[in-house]
Amino acid sequence: MILLKRYMRRLSRVLRSTFSNKSEASPGLEANSPTCGIPLRCAVGLTTILLVCLVACGCRQQGSGEQGSVDNIEQLRKQVAELTIRQQVLAAEYSLAQNPSPYLIVNLSSHSIGLRARGRSLRAFKVVEVDKRSVTAALNSTWALKEKKPFAKSERPKVLPGQGDEAAAEAAKQALWGPDRMPADYDLICDSDKTLEIRSLPSQQDSSRIARWGKSLYRRLVERYRRLTASRNAKSEVRIQLWLSENEAKLLFWSLPKQLAILVVEGISLPEAPSAIPSNPDASSAIPAK
Amino acid sequence: MSRLKSRNAIAAVGVLGSLILVLLAGFIGLWLQRSDDTPELAIPSEIAGMDLNTVHKQAASLTSQIKKLEEKENRLFPSGPAILVDSAANHIYLIKGSSIAAQDKCSTGSGLELTDTNGLRTWTFDTPRGYFRALSKVTNPVWYRPDWAFIEEGEPIPKDRESRAVADVLGDYAIAFGDGYFIHGTLYTRMLGTSVTHGCIRVDDDTLKKIYETAQPGTPIYIF
Numbered sequence: 001m002i003l004l005k006r007y008m009r010r011l012s013r014v015l016r017s018t019f020s021n022k023s024e025a026s027p028g029l030e031a032n033s034p035t036c037g038i039p040l041r042c043a044v045g046l047t048t049i050l051l052v053c054l055v056a057c058g059c060r061q062q063g064s065g066e067q068g069s070v071d072n073i074e075q076l077r078k079q080v081a082e083l084t085i086r087q088q089v090l091a092a093e094y095s096l097a098q099n100p101s102p103y104l105i106v107n108l109s110s111h112s113i114g115l116r117a118r119g120r121s122l123r124a125f126k127v128v129e130v131d132k133r134s135v136t137a138a139l140n141s142t143w144a145l146k147e148k149k150p151f152a153k154s155e156r157p158k159v160l161p162g163q164g165d166e167a168a169a170e171a172a173k174q175a176l177w178g179p180d181r182m183p184a185d186y187d188l189i190c191d192s193d194k195t196l197e198i199r200s201l202p203s204q205q206d207s208s209r210i211a212r213w214g215k216s217l218y219r220r221l222v223e224r225y226r227r228l229t230a231s232r233n234a235k236s237e238v239r240i241q242l243w244l245s246e247n248e249a250k251l252l253f254w255s256l257p258k259q260l261a262i263l264v265v266e267g268i269s270l271p272e273a274p275s276a277i278p279s280n281p282d283a284s285s286a287i288p289a290k
Numbered sequence: 291m292s293r294l295k296s297r298n299a300i301a302a303v304g305v306l307g308s309l310i311l312v313l314l315a316g317f318i319g320l321w322l323q324r325s326d327d328t329p330e331l332a333i334p335s336e337i338a339g340m341d342l343n344t345v346h347k348q349a350a351s352l353t354s355q356i357k358k359l360e361e362k363e364n365r366l367f368p369s370g371p372a373i374l375v376d377s378a379a380n381h382i383y384l385i386k387g388s389s390i391a392a393q394d395k396c397s398t399g400s401g402l403e404l405t406d407t408n409g410l411r412t413w414t415f416d417t418p419r420g421y422f423r424a425l426s427k428v429t430n431p432v433w434y435r436p437d438w439a440f441i442e443e444g445e446p447i448p449k450d451r452e453s454r455a456v457a458d459v460l461g462d463y464a465i466a467f468g469d470g471y472f473i474h475g476t477l478y479t480r481m482l483g484t485s486v487t488h489g490c491i492r493v494d495d496d497t498l499k500k501i502y503e504t505a506q507p508g509t510p511i512y513i514f
Contacts, residue, residue: 073342073345076342076345076346076349077333077337077338077340077345078331078333079349080337080340080345080348080349080352081331081332081333081334081337082331083348083349083352083353083356084334084337084352085331086352086356087352087355087356087359090356090359090360090363091359093363094359094362094363094366097363097366098366100421100510101420101421102420102421102512102514115514117367117421117512118366118367118368119363119364119366119367120367122374122512122514123514156401156402156403156414157400157401157402157403158402158403158404158405159402159403159404159442160404161404161405161406161407161441161442161444162441162442162443162444163442163444164442164443164444165439165442165443168400168402168404168442169400169478169481169486171400171402172400172401172402172484172485172486173481173484173486176484176485177399177400177401177402177485178378178485179378181401251378254377254378255377255378255419255514256419257418257419257420258419258420260420267331274364276367276372276374276385276512277374277383277385277390278385278388278389278390
């Protein structure tokens with residue numbers, strides 16, 4: 001800038017002396033002298049270059065400013081798109097929560113499953129992996145569970161006629177019924193040919209890391225083979241595969257009622273619902289667990 | 291000469307084997323490749339065409355709608371008493387407002403399967419999951435034994451209702467929640483915390499009393 005000012009000052013003096021009042025021209029810059037042409041041309045040339053540079057810089061700054069505002073609008077539009085989905089999903093959940101029956105929220109973006117009732121969480125599950133195979137339809141909408149279809153049925157303990165109540169209780173104690181007896185790989189068949197495929201990976205606490213990796217690889221291979229052989233007969237148009245840890249997959253099977261609504265969410269992560277079981281501030285009045 | 295040849299052959303087999311292994315690993319890797327990439331959120335055309343002013347207004351309107359929805363949803367959970375049964379942990383909670391009024395071990399369905407001697411009827415002793423409501427409350431309940439109770443004991447099934455009545459096995463109180471299922475007391479308190487019932491929910495006497503006093507017909511029951 002200082003350089004520019006200096007050249008501008010010099011240029012104005014040269015121009016003044018050249019075109020208007022020659023007598024006022026400075027002694028060093030005599031327009032009529034043969035040597036004055038070079039500094040004048042130099043000054044004019046340099047000034048022009050500097051001016052061009054300045055204009056270019058200004059344009060560039062202006063351009064980046066415009067780009068910034070464009071980015072800003074784009075960002076805002078993206079925010080509005082996200083808010084629209086959030087509003088739609090919340091409205092869908094609200095309509096489910098108005099009904100007292102529990103419902104399931106499967107969030108493909110935040111890799112989570114929540115069993116909820118009236119907007120409160122009964123149980124939450126972590127999804128390890130999601131494979132939605134380019135499914136775009138039927139997302140952010142409500143599915144209706146029709147059937148839980150395990151690959152292998154759990155063998156129930158039997159009580160024989162005439163065995164008696166106490167013997168039955170003893171049999172139940174010997175083969176305790178619980179989530180660990182549930183299947184870990186199953187399909188949740190929903191309306192309109194939609195399926196949530198629940199598949200299991202070894203749980204963190206199961207065996208060593210290498211053994212877990214081996215089991216995990218084996219299960220993936222089995223699943224690929226299963227998909228390959230089943231693809232010819234596959235009826236479902238929309239299939240989403242959710243990989244859970246073995247324990248969580250079993251607990252999910254255990255917890256689900258025969259029929260319920262499932263809200264499949266994608267594109268946003270929803271805040272966690274408050275638990276239906278409150279942390280007790282009034283512990284003194286509660287009967288403690290025995 | 292022959293030693294040199296065999297060495298070369300071993301080296302060739304080694305290189306070929308390694309190559310096959312690498313290819314196989316790559317093939318398996320590709321085969322198992324997952325498709326869980328979440329695509330970038332596509333902006334719908336109606337939003338893409340909005341000017342700055344409209345975008346600001348829309349964002350403000352949506353934020354307010356979302357806040358209202360969240361507030362409305364927060365108010366949906368019953369503020370009165372509710373009974374929650376965690377059947378995996380065999381634990382029962384009595385919720386009152388935002389606090390736990392009582393909690394204790396309980397017993398839920400054993401999962402046992404009983405088939406009658408003809409093989410015509412089968413019962414599975416599961417506690418149902420989902421939402422239920424307390425339908426009625428009974429003091430000193432009498433149990434009218436269903437058919438399976440006679441089959442399990444190997445007794446003939448009586449015709450009249452009175453022959454089915456048994457007192458003092460359901461504890462002091464019972465809360466019915468439909469299809470013959472009850473929350474009731476038990477004589478087998480040492481089995482609380484395990485899945486040993488025919489589908490009913492057995493609770494210790496003290497906890498049962500508290501639940502009985504608080505719950506009213508219509509009180510929601512969530513079993514999960």
